[in-house]
Amino acid sequence: MNFVFTSIIMFVFWILLSGEFHFLLMLSGIVFSLFVAYISHDLLIGSDNIRLFSTRMLRFCRYVPWLVWQILLANLDLVYRTLHPKMPIDPQVIRFDTALRSDIGITVLANSITLTPGTVTIVANQDGEFIVHAIARKPAKDLLAGEMQAKVKRVEG
Amino acid sequence: MIDLMLLLFLVVCAIAAVSMKDLLSTTIILGVYSLIMTVVWTRLNAVDVAFTEASVGAGITTVLIIAALSRTKREEEGQEYGMWSKLLNPQDLKLTDKQSPLLWLTSLFIVLITGAVLIYGTIDMPDFGDPDAPANIHLAKRFIEESYEETGVPNFVTAILASYRGYDTLGETTVIFTAGISLILLLRRKSYICDTTIKEKEMKEHIVIRTISRILIPFVQLYALYVIAHGELSPGGGFQGGVIFGSSIILYVIAFGLEEGRKVRIFREMGDLLNSTGVLIYAGIGVLCLLAGGAYLEYDKLPLGSEKMASSLGIYGIEIGVGITVAAVMITIFFITARHER
Amino acid sequence: MFDAVATIIVFAAILVLYRVIKGPTIYDRVLAANAIGTKTVVLIALIGFIYERPHFLDIALVYALINFIATIAILKYQEMGRLD
Amino acid sequence: MVVTTIISYLFLAVGCFLIVVASIGIIRFPDVYSRIHPAGKSDTLGQAMIFIGLMIYEGLSFVSIKLLIIVIFIFITNPTATHALVNAAHAAGLKPWEKGDDRN
Numbered sequence: 017m018n019f020v021f022t023s024i025i026m027f028v029f030w031i032l033l034s035g036e037f038h039f040l041l042m043l044s045g046i047v048f049s050l051f052v053a054y055i056s057h058d059l060l061i062g063s064d065n066i067r068l069f070s071t072r073m074l075r076f077c078r079y080v081p082w083l084v085w086q087i088l089l090a091n092l093d094l095v096y097r098t099l100h101p102k103m104p105i106d107p108q109v110i111r112f113d114t115a116l117r118s119d120i121g122i123t124v125l126a127n128s129i130t131l132t133p134g135t136v137t138i139v140a141n142q143d144g145e146f147i148v149h150a151i152a153r154k155p156a157k158d159l160l161a162g163e164m165q166a167k168v169k170r171v172e173g
Numbered sequence: 174m175i176d177l178m179l180l181l182f183l184v185v186c187a188i189a190a191v192s193m194k195d196l197l198s199t200t201i202i203l204g205v206y207s208l209i210m211t212v213v214w215t216r217l218n219a220v221d222v223a224f225t226e227a228s229v230g231a232g233i234t235t236v237l238i239i240a241a242l243s244r245t246k247r248e249e250e251g252q253e254y255g256m257w258s259k260l261l262n263p264q265d266l267k268l269t270d271k272q273s274p275l276l277w278l279t280s281l282f283i284v285l286i287t288g289a290v291l292i293y294g295t296i297d298m299p300d301f302g303d304p305d306a307p308a309n310i311h312l313a314k315r316f317i318e319e320s321y322e323e324t325g326v327p328n329f330v331t332a333i334l335a336s337y338r339g340y341d342t343l344g345e346t347t348v349i350f351t352a353g354i355s356l357i358l359l360l361r362r363k364s365y366i367c368d369t370t371i372k373e374k375e376m377k378e379h380i381v382i383r384t385i386s387r388i389l390i391p392f393v394q395l396y397a398l399y400v401i402a403h404g405e406l407s408p409g410g411g412f413q414g415g416v417i418f419g420s421s422i423i424l425y426v427i428a429f430g431l432e433e434g435r436k437v438r439i440f441r442e443m444g445d446l447l448n449s450t451g452v453l454i455y456a457g458i459g460v461l462c463l464l465a466g467g468a469y470l471e472y473d474k475l476p477l478g479s480e481k482m483a484s485s486l487g488i489y490g491i492e493i494g495v496g497i498t499v500a501a502v503m504i505t506i507f508f509i510t511a512r513h514e515r
Numbered sequence: 516m517f518d519a520v521a522t523i524i525v526f527a528a529i530l531v532l533y534r535v536i537k538g539p540t541i542y543d544r545v546l547a548a549n550a551i552g553t554k555t556v557v558l559i560a561l562i563g564f565i566y567e568r569p570h571f572l573d574i575a576l577v578y579a580l581i582n583f584i585a586t587i588a589i590l591k592y593q594e595m596g597r598l599d
Numbered sequence: 600m601v602v603t604t605i606i607s608y609l610f611l612a613v614g615c616f617l618i619v620v621a622s623i624g625i626i627r628f629p630d631v632y633s634r635i636h637p638a639g640k641s642d643t644l645g646q647a648m649i650f651i652g653l654m655i656y657e658g659l660s661f662v663s664i665k666l667l668i669i670v671i672f673i674f675i676t677n678p679t680a681t682h683a684l685v686n687a688a689h690a691a692g693l694k695p696w697e698k699g700d701d702r703n
Binding site for chain 4: 520594
């Protein structure tokens with residue numbers, strides 16, 4: 017089942033990359049997708065089942081717009097801090113625990129933290145323990161307030 | 174303007190790379206050098222070369238040099254050599270017996286003379302991009318105008334490499350194969366003990382890197398195969414595709430550890446076989462051409478539809494052969510150099 | 516326009532080169548090298564558009580993937596002293 | 600036609616600006632941990648902005664799909680590389696710079 021799913025994703029990726037519809041290239045596309053799915057089908061989906069994987073993907077898509085907005089805010093903040101002649105930064109390291117346990121959940125949260133205002137993930141481990149470097153006090157407080165964790169938790173399900 | 178800035182960049186990089194003492198820093202700077210070199214190639218419109226530089230120079234060379242570093246020492250040892258490091262750190266300027274001023278001056282003299290001779294040699298060369306240069310009058314014209322008619326391959330770099338210069342490419346593939354075999358003979362050892370306690374700690378800490386690598390690897394692999402298959406239409410081909418495929422396996426090993434990589438991903442037993450399979454496919458297609466009544470590697474004599482079709486399919490076949498060899502040899506080299514016996 | 520953007524990005528890359536050479540730690544160098552990598556991806560795509568040869572995008576895509584692998588390799592070596 | 604070109608130039612300009620700011624940040628900030636912020640965020644977004652600008656310029660075609668693929672890859676790999684970098688620095692025991700320390 018994983019195998020079929022992976023080969024379909026791979027074939028779609030092939031068509032997007034290729035944009036050519038010769039007989040020969042389509043045939044090689046099918047063969048190569050099957051080959052990649054054969055050697056790597058346990059990688060893409062991992063230990064999850066497909067149902068969980070696809071629902072998570074859908075919920076993730078709903079999470080993206082909020083993330084993009086946060087990324088824009090992050091950059092405005094950073095531009096201000098970089099170009100301000102006095103460079104108003106006050107770095108600090110914070111740690112906190114989350115209820116996340118799955119690989120995907122932790123990865124999404126870690127990368128979201130890295131992309132959003134004033135914070136970068138230093139350590140994220142399997143027990144949901146995070147260490148984060150914040151560039152000033154306010155971003156640290158915002159992160160500890162926990163809005164993002166709740167949203168990611170909803171993605172994880 | 175851009176060209177001048179890029180040139181400046183390259184010169185600074187080169188000087189910095191020579192004057193660093195920490196070899197890891199030098200590796201990083203060489204990676205940067207290679208990045209900029211790719212931009213220069215694209216500026217010159219040499220897409221295939223740029224592609225090779227991108228996949229080989231910046232990516233896999235860095236990884237392989239680091240694998241080699243992990244077997245040797247990281248710091249440069251012994252006396253200060255080279256004047257750049259002295260100019261940068263004047264307090265190190267201590268001349269020993271070995272570096273008496275006379276010796277120093279002599280070597281400077283020799284280098285200057287050689288440089289002058291080389292520059293003198295270039296005076297007779299045609300100007301850069303001169304349309305009347307001998308290389309541009311006969312050969313290039315024919316390749317550009319007639320290669321599609323003669324080989325059925327739109328990308329004429331691929332046409333030249335695989336068809337007009339088919340023997341050279343066969344030679345290159347064999348050289349890569351030979352390098353892999355030599356390394357196997359020189360460095361492979363049987364014993365390997367894995368320290369599992371480190372592995373478990375790593376497993377917990379590096380969860381993000383692992384998850385992302387896991388998701389990325391299938392896409393990298395499919396992309397590599399796409400590059401091989403589209404070598405005839407767009408830049409790329411067997412060589413670049415093979416390197417990218419090799420890098421995907423290398424990424425797996427770096428993220429998950431060698432033991433894991435060997436258990437899941439075939440390559441201990443299959444590796445040796447695959448190393449030679451590629452060359453076999455390449456040479457075998459040549460032999461098939463002989464059997465079909467043509468010369469060695471004369472693809473259009475293959476009994477596969479029209480001449481153009483046959484030629485195109487033959488070239489596709491050897492691209493796959495090159496790809497298999499390159500991928501397998503890269504993986505073999507990485508596995509052998511990165512592995513530590515304890 | 517594309518030319519101007521490309522020139523500015525090369526300029527930015529030269530700024531970052533200072534950090535690659537100066538350091539002080541190896542992490543600064545990796546960080547700066549990575550930043551130059553991202554600029555290179557942009558440059559290649561832009562040059563592709565200047566010459567109107569979209570095939571250049573394949574190279575940009577290779578970089579987006581390969582740069583990541585090299586970075587991970589350097590960091591793992593720095594941390595563990597080995598790659599296996 | 601003209602409108603899309605203007606919009607795409609706008610994106611290019613913003614992306615360009617962000618990349619330059621990121622470079623300045625990488626030079627100006629006091630230690631690895633704070634330099635990570637411009638390198639991880641502004642660079643990623645600046646790059647994405649330029650690619651989006653090119654996408655708008657190109658219109659809907661396989662070229663812009665490829666650009667989109669590049670953007671997605673960048674958004675996956677760049678933060679991960681950033682995270683790997685700070686993680687390694689942290690494991691090596693590098694102390695973050697704090698307010699009041701010397702700047703250099």
